[in-house]
Amino acid sequence: MKKLIRIAGIVLAPFALASLAAPASAQFGGIGRVINDARNAAENQDEDEPQTQEECVQDSSPSVGRAVLGGILGRASRDVANRAGVSSFLPVAEFSDQLTGAIACRLDPEEQRQAAEATMAATRGTDDGSGAEVGATSAWVSETREGVSGRSTVTSRDERPGQGLDCIVVSDVIIVSGEETRADKRMCRRPPSPRYAIAA
Template structure:
C-alpha cells in the first residue's frame, strides 16, 4: 500500500505535486522599464523565473548578510529633482547629493533669478567609490503666454566607470525660486 501511494505521488503531474504553485507565478512580460524607471531585462519562461527567483533570493540574502545594498529606489521627496533613470542607480545619500547638484545648477542669480545655460554643479559620492555626477543646464524655453519658465538639464552620473545620461525638463512659475521636474 505504501509503495502504491509513493508511486501514485510520483506519477502525479508536477502541478498536482506542487499544489498549483506554478500557476501563481505571473506570466513574464517585458516592459521597457520598471515602475521606478530602471531598465528591465528580457522576459523569461516560468521555469527560468522560478530558478531565478530561488537563486536571486539566496544571493540577496547572502548580500544582505554581507552588508551589500544592491537595489536603489528613488526617494519620494527628491522626485521633483531627479529622474528615475538616474535615481535608481544611486543610493539614498547619492540621490540627495545629485538633487542638491540640480538645485545648485538651477539656482539663478540676481533679482530675476535667471539661470544661465551652461550653469553646472558636480558631486562625488560620500558613500561609494567610483560614483560621481554632474547637472548642467543645457537649454532654456520660456513660455511667454503662460509665464512659465522652463529649462533643460542634463544629468550625467558615472557608477563604477559606467556613464548614465538623462535629460530632464524643469519649469517654474515666477515668483517661485525653484525649478521642478515636469513629466
C-alpha cells in the same frame, strides 16, 4: 476518475514541493531558496525591495503575481548585478521633482540627495530673479561609495510665452564604477518662485 486524480494532484503538488524544499536545497542548491523567495515576496510585497533597472525606471508598483515572480527571479538578477558591480536602488520620493528615474535607480539614497542638491545648485539662478543661467553646472562626489560621482548642467532655456512658466533643460551625468549614465530633464518654475521642478 481521471479528473479527480488530476484535481488531487493539483491540490497536493504545493505540499509536495514544500516538503521537498529543505532536501532539494541541499541536493540542488537553490530550489528551496526559490520557494522561500516566492513566499517572502508574497508576504512582503509592500516592503522597499531593490528593483531591477527596468522596474525602477518604469516606477510601477508590483502586483501580487509580479511580486511573487520578482521574488523568484529578483534574487538571481540581483546576484548577477551585484557580482558585476551594478546596483539598482529605489527612487526616494523626496527627490522625485529633481531626479529622473534613470538617474535615481543607479544611486543610493544619500547619493540621490547629493544629486538633487547639485540640480538645485545648478538651477538656483541669480539674485535678480531671472532664473537659471544656461551653462551653470554643479558637480558632486559620493560620500558613501567609491567611484560614484555626477554633475548637473543647465543646457538650454525653454520659455513658453503665455503659460507664465520659465522652463529649462538640465542634463544629468553620473558615473558609477566607470559606467556613465546621462539623462536630460525639462524643469519649470512659475516666477517669482526660485525653485525649478521636473515638468510632467
